[in-house]
Amino acid sequence: MKRNDGLLSAPLTINWSLSYDCNFSCSHCYSRDLGDGGLPREEIFRIADLLAAKGVMFVNFGGGEPLVYGNLFDVAAYASGAGLKVTMNSNGFLLERRAAAEIARAGFHSVGISIDSPVREVHDRFRNMPGSFDRALAALDHLREAGVPSTVSCVVNRLNVNNWDGMIALCSDHGAETLYLHNYKCTGMGLANMGGLDLSPEEWGRFYAGALEIQRAVNDITISFDDPIMAAVPGHDPRTAVPGSTCGKLSLHLKPNGDLTPCGFIPVVIGNILEDELDDIWFYSPVLQSMRAKTPQGKCDGCESYKTCLGGCTARVFALTGTFDQPDPHCWIEEEDRDG
Amino acid sequence: MAVLTRAPSVQWRVEEHREEKALEVLADPDRLGEDPDVMELGTVTILAGGVMHQLNLLGGRIWTLCDGTRDRAAVLDELLGVFEVDRQTLSRDLDEFLADMIGKGLIREEE
Numbered sequence: 001m002k003r004n005d006g007l008l009s010a011p012l013t014i015n016w017s018l019s020y021d022c023n024f025s026c027s028h029c030y031s032r033d034l035g036d037g038g039l040p041r042e043e044i045f046r047i048a049d050l051l052a053a054k055g056v057m058f059v060n061f062g063g064g065e066p067l068v069y070g071n072l073f074d075v076a077a078y079a080s081g082a083g084l085k086v087t088m089n090s091n092g093f094l095l096e097r098r099a100a101a102e103i104a105r106a107g108f109h110s111v112g113i114s115i116d117s118p119v120r121e122v123h124d125r126f127r128n129m130p131g132s133f134d135r136a137l138a139a140l141d142h143l144r145e146a147g148v149p150s151t152v153s154c155v156v157n158r159l160n161v162n163n164w165d166g167m168i169a170l171c172s173d174h175g176a177e178t179l180y181l182h183n184y185k186c187t188g189m190g191l192a193n194m195g196g197l198d199l200s201p202e203e204w205g206r207f208y209a210g211a212l213e214i215q216r217a218v219n220d221i222t223i224s225f226d227d228p229i230m231a232a233v234p235g236h237d238p239r240t241a242v243p244g245s246t247c248g249k250l251s252l253h254l255k256p257n258g259d260l261t262p263c264g265f266i267p268v269v270i271g272n273i274l275e276d277e278l279d280d281i282w283f284y285s286p287v288l289q290s291m292r293a294k295t296p297q298g299k300c301d302g303c304e305s306y307k308t309c310l311g312g313c314t315a316r317v318f319a320l321t322g323t324f325d326q327p328d329p330h331c332w333i334e335e336e337d338r339d340g
Numbered sequence: 341m342a343v344l345t346r347a348p349s350v351q352w353r354v355e356e357h358r359e360e361k362a363l364e365v366l367a368d369p370d371r372l373g374e375d376p377d378v379m380e381l382g383t384v385t386i387l388a389g390g391v392m393h394q395l396n397l398l399g400g401r402i403w404t405l406c407d408g409t410r411d412r413a414a415v416l417d418e419l420l421g422v423f424e425v426d427r428q429t430l431s432r433d434l435d436e437f438l439a440d441m442i443g444k445g446l447i448r449e450e451e
Contacts, residue, residue, distance in 0.1 A: 006381065009353075009354075009358060012385070012387070055354075057351050057353060057387070058351075085351060178390075239391075
């Protein structure tokens, strides 16, 4: 099989779930029912060495809640010492002053805190955890005090779609440098609860058009998105590093047992990092190859946006259709509108 | 001597497979027909300010040589050992690349 020289030599980022254990039961959780066993510490260190040797630049711990994992700081310090830039996504509940100091000592590059609304009750309801909003804000303050850069991760959904001024002010007030607005994924609990939480395609179209206006107008923080269908917003040049989804092109997901999947939201195992050569997986995995060379189907065929969006979020398409090539269910462009 | 140095906050790496392929074609230009785009592939990836940049073989070589030990003349001498191009042309390419990178704050030139 011919190697694809257009690909980067290795993933830039590994999203690493050290464990799926969590202290929350969020409404959109993709990993609630996953329970893969973890690895011994020496195997985890071996993985960190392997990733560094392959040139992987960033390791982002997720899961599960990383701060529930007992060896997080040891692993992070080791990975950081091996030359990897280490980050994590946390719900912030356990991130007290002492934890922030440990995070700084372990060499974390930055930490993302999940906050889904500037309204306490809305956030706590979405995260199914009373008090989680206040603890998340406190986590941002502890990180700032410890000198660790922070970001805020927000999953766009029906409960929060109309309150961006409040989110931006919250980020500014608590020292978060970037607000990441994540598209709603329909995996795990996200699929079970999508009826009440997901937006309609037309609502996504309106949301992104408005959010891009806000992004242009806001200067004190960076607003960042991860949804390839934004290419369909009229006049928007997304200037992305790669067309379409970045999973499988710039990043992979590592499960607690060493299995690799294209991303956390695509539960298809493509190999095991301790048993298989990462190069073989990266360059030759049939699953990754089919994700990277999609064939436009349905309304995507002939659509002007396709060359940039490549059919939108592959994880969402896979969750709802079982294939990689169908149009993103969030896409608001209709064939008849496009042609007319 | 004004040495060239990469901005320390920038994350970067060499794309080894692509560089290997580009060097093979550079050594044997007849192989360019196998993959006409190979010389434009990014052989160095730079991440700065949330933006990903890709440098081709020449840009990537210049980037790696800007390690704080060389001035422009020393970088040019190193490049002439790799690229079969006359000194004047290569010097112009080097100046253009550095102007762009210094303008973006990705490389510094300091005494």
